[in-house]
Amino acid sequence: MSKPxxxxxxxxxxxxxxxxxxxxxxxxxxGLFGPLVAPYSPVEMILEQSFASPSVQHWLGTDxxxxxxxxxxxxxxxxxxxxxxxxxxxxxxxxVVLGVISGYFGGIVDEIIMRVVDILMAFPGILLNIAIxxxxxxxxVGVLILALAINGWVGYARVARGQVLTLRERDYVMxxxxxxxxxxxxxxxxxxxxxxxxxxxxxxxxFGSVILVEASLSFLGLGPQVDYxxxxxxxxxTTFMWKPGYEYFAIIPGAAIMTVVLGANLLGDGLRDRFDPxxxxxxx
Amino acid sequence: xxxxxxxxxxxxxxxIAVFGxxxxxxxxxxxIPGDPVDQLAGDNADDAQREEIRQCLHLDKPKGEQFLIFxxxxxxxTLGQQxxxxxxxxxxxxxxxAVMPYTLWLAIGGIAVAVILALPLGxxxxxxxxxxxxxxxxVLSLSGxxxxxxxxxxxxxxxxxxxxxxxxxxxEPDAPLALFLPSVxxxxxxxxxxxxxxxxxxxDVLREDYMxxxxxxxxxxxxxxxxxxxxNALLPVITVAGLQFGAMLSGAIITEKVFARPGLGTLLIExxxxxxxxxxxxxxxxxxxxxxxxxxxxxxxxxLTDPRIRRA
Numbered sequence: 001m002s003k004p005x006x007x008x009x010x011x012x013x014x015x016x017x018x019x020x021x022x023x024x025x026x027x028x029x030x031g032l033f034g035p036l037v038a039p040y041s042p043v044e045m046i047l048e049q050s051f052a053s054p055s056v057q058h059w060l061g062t063d064x065x066x067x068x069x070x071x072x073x074x075x076x077x078x079x080x081x082x083x084x085x086x087x088x089x090x091x092x093x094x095x096v097v098l099g100v101i102s103g104y105f106g107g108i109v110d111e112i113i114m115r116v117v118d119i120l121m122a123f124p125g126i127l128l129n130i131a132i133x134x135x136x137x138x139x140x141v142g143v144l145i146l147a148l149a150i151n152g153w154v155g156y157a158r159v160a161r162g163q164v165l166t167l168r169e170r171d172y173v174m175x176x177x178x179x180x181x182x183x184x185x186x187x188x189x190x191x192x193x194x195x196x197x198x199x200x201x202x203x204x205x206x207f208g209s210v211i212l213v214e215a216s217l218s219f220l221g222l223g224p225q226v227d228y229x230x231x232x233x234x235x236x237x238t239t240f241m242w243k244p245g246y247e248y249f250a251i252i253p254g255a256a257i258m259t260v261v262l263g264a265n266l267l268g269d270g271l272r273d274r275f276d277p278x279x280x281x282x283x284x
Numbered sequence: 285x286x287x288x289x290x291x292x293x294x295x296x297x298x299x300i301a302v303f304g305x306x307x308x309x310x311x312x313x314x315x316i317p318g319d320p321v322d323q324l325a326g327d328n329a330d331d332a333q334r335e336e337i338r339q340c341l342h343l344d345k346p347k348g349e350q351f352l353i354f355x356x357x358x359x360x361x362t363l364g365q366q367x368x369x370x371x372x373x374x375x376x377x378x379x380x381x382a383v384m385p386y387t388l389w390l391a392i393g394g395i396a397v398a399v400i401l402a403l404p405l406g407x408x409x410x411x412x413x414x415x416x417x418x419x420x421x422x423v424l425s426l427s428g429x430x431x432x433x434x435x436x437x438x439x440x441x442x443x444x445x446x447x448x449x450x451x452x453x454x455x456e457p458d459a460p461l462a463l464f465l466p467s468v469x470x471x472x473x474x475x476x477x478x479x480x481x482x483x484x485x486x487x488d489v490l491r492e493d494y495m496x497x498x499x500x501x502x503x504x505x506x507x508x509x510x511x512x513x514x515x516n517a518l519l520p521v522i523t524v525a526g527l528q529f530g531a532m533l534s535g536a537i538i539t540e541k542v543f544a545r546p547g548l549g550t551l552l553i554e555x556x557x558x559x560x561x562x563x564x565x566x567x568x569x570x571x572x573x574x575x576x577x578x579x580x581x582x583x584x585x586x587x588l589t590d591p592r593i594r595r596a
Contacts, residue, residue, distance in 0.1 A: 118297055119304045124531055124575050127568060131308065134556045134564070212432060216538055219434045220553055231434070238438040238542070242446060254435030262430035 017270020023263025024207065031081025034074030042067065042075040042228045051246070060252060063236065069249075072228040073256060079229050080260070083141060084210040087148045088203050094149070095156020096199060100187055102157065103164030110161075117158060120151045126213060133222045141224045144217065148210060159202055163195040197275040201268055208264030215257050230257050291584065298580040305572040309565045310354050324367060324559065340367035341561070354565070363566040376566035379551065384570075386457055387547040390539065391532040393467030395525060398474035405475075406482025406521075407514065413487060421479060428476030437469045437542030455544035466543045470536055474528050481524055486517040526582035530575035 013021075045065040052062040060069035102113040120128075132147035133139045139147075167173060167190070176186050211230075217223045218231025226232065230253045237250030321337050329337075342350050357364040363376035374382075409421035444465060445453035452459035489495065490513060498508045537549030548567050555563030 115297075115300070119301050123301065123305060123572055124533070126537070127571060130537075130552070130556070131568060208430070215432055215434060219538060220541065222553075222556070234432070234434050238434070241438045241442055247442065250435065250438055254432060257432050258430050258435065261432070262426060265426055265430055 012274055013270045014273060016266050017274075020263045020266025020268070020270060023259050024204075024267055027077065027260045027263065028081060030074060030077035032078075034077045038068075038071040038074040040068035040071040042072040061248075063249065064240070069252065072233055073230075073252065076228045076230045076233060076253070077256070079141065079224070079226055080211055080214065083145055083148070083214050083224075084207050084260075086145045087152055087210045088206040090145070090149045091152035091206065092156050092199055092203050095153035095158075096160045096192070096195070098153065099157035099160025100164050100191060100195075103161035104168060104183065104187060104191065113157065114161075117154050120154050123151075125151050126216065129213060129217060130220070130222060133217060138225045139222070141226070144214065144224045147217075148213060152206070152210070155206075156199060156202055159198050160195055163198055164191055167191050167194055197271075201272045201275060204264055204268040204271055206264075208261040208268070211257055211260045211264075294580060294583050298576050301576050302573055305576075306355070306358070306569060309568050309572075310351055337367050340365065340370055358569070363569070364562040366560065366562055376562050379563065380548065380566055380570055383546045383548060383551050386545055387533060387536060387540075387549070389463055390466055390470060390536050390545070390547065391529055393463045394470035394474060394532050394536070395529055397467045397471030398478055398528075399525060401471070401475045402478035402482055402521075405479040407486060407509075409479070409483040410486035410490065410517075411509065418483075421483070425476040425479045428472045431472065433469060433473070433538040434542065436472060437466075437539055440465050440469055441542070454542070457543075457545045466536075466539050466545060469542070470532060470539045474525070474532070477528070478521055478525060481521050482517065485520050486513060489513050489517045492516075523582055526585075527579055530578035533571050533574050 045067055046062075047065065049062050051064060054061045060073065062068055063072070098113050102110045128151050129147045132150060133144060136143050170190075173186060173190050176190060181189075214223060214229070215231030215234065218229045219235045221235070223229050223231050233253035234250055234257065237253055240246040240249045321334050321341070321343065324337050324341075325334050338344050342353050345353070354364070357376075361377055363380065365375055366373040366379075405421050405424065409418045412418050441453055444451045451465050452462045456462055495508060495512055498512045499505075503512075533548060536547060537553065539545070540547040540549045541553065548571055551563060552567040552571075554560070555567060
């Protein structure tokens with residue numbers, strides 16, 4: 001057995017988790033290198049070539065304005081990757097910081113942070129995203145990231161706080177406190193490293209849900225003002241759904257979205273089984 | 285925590301949430317760059333017309349007074365007037381009332397589809413744990429979670445309306461059976477969640493000692509499974525279904541758009557596109573109040589039936 005296979009086997013993930021990981025990897029690679037290898041510009045309109053069927057020149061055909069569908073999809077992957085990675089990392093960072101502070105210090109700080117969490121959770125998430133995006137006339141990618149992050153950190157904060165509450169009572173944390181270690185040192189050395197695995201699981205699921213919400217907003221015409229986000233492509237595609245032979249206009253971007261969400265869910269389930277043995281065999 | 289203080293605490297949190305939402309909704313009008321009057325007046329309006337719209341939206345009054353008028357409109361049940369020509373146009377509440385039945389029926393239909401499909405799927409998966417049936421159920425529910433509504437809706441229309449012609453298509457919300465396809469589309473995501481929950485909850489219950497006891501008494505397997513097993517496993521499932529009812533009111537926005545159905549979501553999106561702020565404020569507020577109320581009721585019901593929850 002070769003070395004990398006040994007390393008993979010040691011991770012102890014289920015086969016479906018590897019399938020999920022590969023799906024996510026394809027997405028990340030498409031986001032990183034897609035625009036570099038895309039054969040055409042995603043916005044250049046060549047009207048003589050509108051509605052071209054898939055061919056050697058245009059692998060996935062062209063849209064109603066003669067734009068190359070494959071190039072749009074690859075450039076869309078970049079936008080989707082930028083948005084989902086930024087939202088997930090931003091939310092995880094803010095959530096972990098607030099959750100750790102809340103759980104470690106308790107008292108009034110905990111009370112305030114948790115009430116904010118309660119209020120944000122008492123409100124349908126997508127409505128808040130819509131509300132924020134709708135206040136800006138032409139939202140860019142940055143506005144969308146902020147709109148998605150404004151309530152996205154809540155889940156991470158709850159997970160982090162829950163972990164800290166149990167970690168705080170561990171003997172090694174008590175011991176560190178007794179020998180006079182500062183709160184900052186204890187958090188950095190003993191608390192944060194121990195909550196990374198549940199947060200990583202949460203982040204994996206997060207990739208899927210961010211892509212879905214972004215696509216929903218784009219579909220409603222409230223996404224970033226870019227023509228080739230996957231949600232926008234899907235929205236344009238569905239208008240040709242009733243034209244026989246053009247169903248793939250909607251199915252291809254839809255399948256791209258589904259691949260990322262499914263990949264995130266498969267890998268997330270696998271990682272959770274691995275890091276939280278209590279879950280093993282309980283969730284399908 | 286006693287029942288009384290549990291009730292008070294949850295009620296208080298609900299009120300704070302609704303208050304937070306109304307402030308957020310009110311501030312819509314004021315954080316938006318540009319003058320809301322520009323959008324409503326159009327390019328050809330003269331100063332007198334613009335002033336009329338400004339007064340109609342109460343933008344000429346101080347912010348505090350505007351907020352009081354906004355709150356007053358909530359209590360007098362109109363949720364505000366549409367501008368311009370408030371006398372000729374229906375009030376915001378009248379417009380919401382007109383579309384509300386469509387949204388409510390869609391939410392009820394969605395929950396029904398989800399529960400009807402999720403229970404058998406979850407039960408079979410739990411009982412036949414680790415078999416091909418279990419794997420199939422897992423694949424089904426994962427696809428349900430991962431399939432974007434924006435794709436599933438058009439596909440459902442394509443197959444069952446365009447090709448097969450079994451169900452009415454988009455923009456026929458009053459035709460018989462028109463509720464069927466949108467309900468399936470709205471319910472699929474929830475179905476996936478619920479079947480996973482039913483399975484994991486039932487798998488836990490199946491390991492309990494009282495299940496062994498029931499079998500040892502010689503009860504038939506179905507009775508053990510349904511009466512002793514499922515009854516105990518369903519509590520968390522019902523809770524999630526209840527909580528999701530609130531989420532459906534807003535989550536149905538996409539489905540409403542796909543099926544060109546009237547509804548709260550469609551009204552909200554129209555309001556945003558036309559920059560019709562009273563409509564936007566009104567529909568967001570109604571959705572939020574519904575959501576908070578339903579969550580509160582589910583919380584209370586759960587807290588009353590299961591004393592352990594009250595401590596959380």
